[in-house]
Amino acid sequence: MQDKPRIIVIGAGVVGLAVAWHLAKSGGEVTVLDPEDPASGASSGNAGAVSSGSVAPLAMPGVLRQVPGMLLNPAGALRIPPDYLPRLLPWLARFVASARPARVAEIAHALSQLHYSAVEHHRAMLAEEGALDLLRGDGQLQVYFDDKHFAKDAAGWTLREQYGQKIEILRGAALHAFQPGLSDAYQLGVYSPDQGFSTNPRRHAESFARGVARMGGVVLRGRAQALITEGGRVTGVATDAGPLHGEYTVLAAGAxxxxxxxxxxYAIPLESQRGYHVMLPKPGLNLSRPVVAADRKAFFTPMEMGLRIAGTVEFGGLERKPNPKRAAYLLADAARVFPGISTAGCEGFWMGHRPCLPDSLPVIGPVAKWPGLWCAFGHGHLGLTGSAPTGALLASAMLGPTPNTSLAAFAPERFA
Incomplete structure (x- = not known):
């Protein structure tokens, strides 16, 4: 083996680029492979939140009680097209099973170990790339109609507090003084001061790509067609431009x-959680941090380009065309949450594929049956948050020193 191990990272989304960045920093000879430009997929269009306190899985008992009502509403925050439901049923069965209290506790513990230092990891990486201006630490605000509405998410907030997330409850006039322009329908807010956000997720991820190149790595345009195996191990990747060989291959191709x-x-139950956003270049609204309307799970994030309104969950696979109605619902949400908002100049809409596993845990670590192959995918709606700590964790596990955090909870074999 060469002094610098050759490592191929499949996928130039924010997770793959963060992994490649840390591998290059740890002494690897890194090649990143993707058929598209770096960060041009889901990593370019996310809500920008860096949520180190996100430890509650999607499958919480309270959430499950809300799902039927959301499914019956075509404009609901969660949408499963009827013709896709039969294909999704096995995934939904696993999703429901992961909502058992004991399993929720295990998932929360694993997510806390992955995410607890996410803001610090992003800050350190961006500082090295001269892009620290992208990360803001003004916290996040989630708004509810009243205490009854808040009670639906209370278990999730209890988990967050259990793992150290600071929260402040704002009510009535105090909430509206803190966030001017908010509809009077919202009378309770939960402010999380320690959370951060990116003002340009695509530029954020591109800074990681520049760092890979700065440290001697290469980012290639090309499509991975198959993994190359020899002697019971993975030895590289077959691409549309010929084979690439390396001592290690990292699969970080998202959905x-x-x-x-x-x-x-390996049959991993990965689904695309199709997310949408619209951009308002001049919303006429002053936001200092992401505001989340809890009833719609819609994020309002101030960015360099204007105000991004992101949200909705649509299951429909990788081939189905984007649904413009999902984006229209976001504009309706904007007018309802912030009655004085201006939607003039709205720049159309965007849709991206968020790789989602039923237990809300990504797949991170070695593939036991195939030495040489490692995984880093399935972060769902927390790809930006989890990217930097995933990169640091995986690079340590691959090249040393051995990390303190175990990868067992994230192993692909948990779906055997």
Whole structure:
């Protein structure tokens, strides 16, 4: 083996780029492979939140009680097209099973270990790339109609506090003084002062790509067609431009990752959580931090380009065309949450594929049956948050020193 191990990272989203950045910093000879430009997929269009306190899985008992009502509403925050439901049923069965209290506790513990230092990891990486201006630490605000509405999410907030997230409850006049322009319908807010956000998620991820190049790595345009195996291990990647060989291969291809794993005998239940956003260049609204309307799970994030309104969850696979109605609902949310907002100049809409696993835990670590192959995918709606700590954790596990955090909870074999 060479002094600098050759490592191929499949996927140039924010997770793959963060992994590649840390591997290059740890002494690897890194090649990143993606058919598109770096950060041009889901990493470019997310809500920008860096939520180190996000430890509550999607499948909470309280959430499950809300799902039927959301499904019956075509404009609901969660949408499953009727013709896709039969295909999704096995995934939904796993999702429901992961909502057992004991399993929720295990998931929360694992997510806390992954996310607890996310803001610090992002800050350190951006500082090295001269892009620290992208990360703001003004916290996040989630708003509710009243105490009854808040009670639906109370278990999740209890988990966050259990793992150290600071929160402040704002009511009535105090909430509206803190966030001017908010509809009077919202009378309770939860402010999380320690959370951060990115003012340009695509530029954020691109700074990681520049760092990879600065440290001697290469970012290639090309499509991974199959993993190359020899002697019972993975030795590289077959691409549309020929083979790439390395001592290690990291699969970080987001929602497309399982297509390469399946021929090796791993059936990972990965779904695309299709998310939408619209951009308002001049909203006429002053926001200092992301504001989340809890009833719609809609994020309002101030960015360099204007105000981004992101949200909705639509399950429909990788091939279905984007649904313009989902974006229109976001504009309706904007007018309802902030009655004085201006939607003039709205720049159309965007849709991206967030790789989502039923237990809300990403797949991170080695593939036991295939030495040489490692995984880093399935972060769902927390890809930006989890990218930097995932990169640091995986690089340490691969090249040393051995990390204190165990990767067992994130192993692909948990779905065997």
């Amino acid at each position: 497309w990752s399982t297509q390469l794993l399946r021929p090796l005998g």
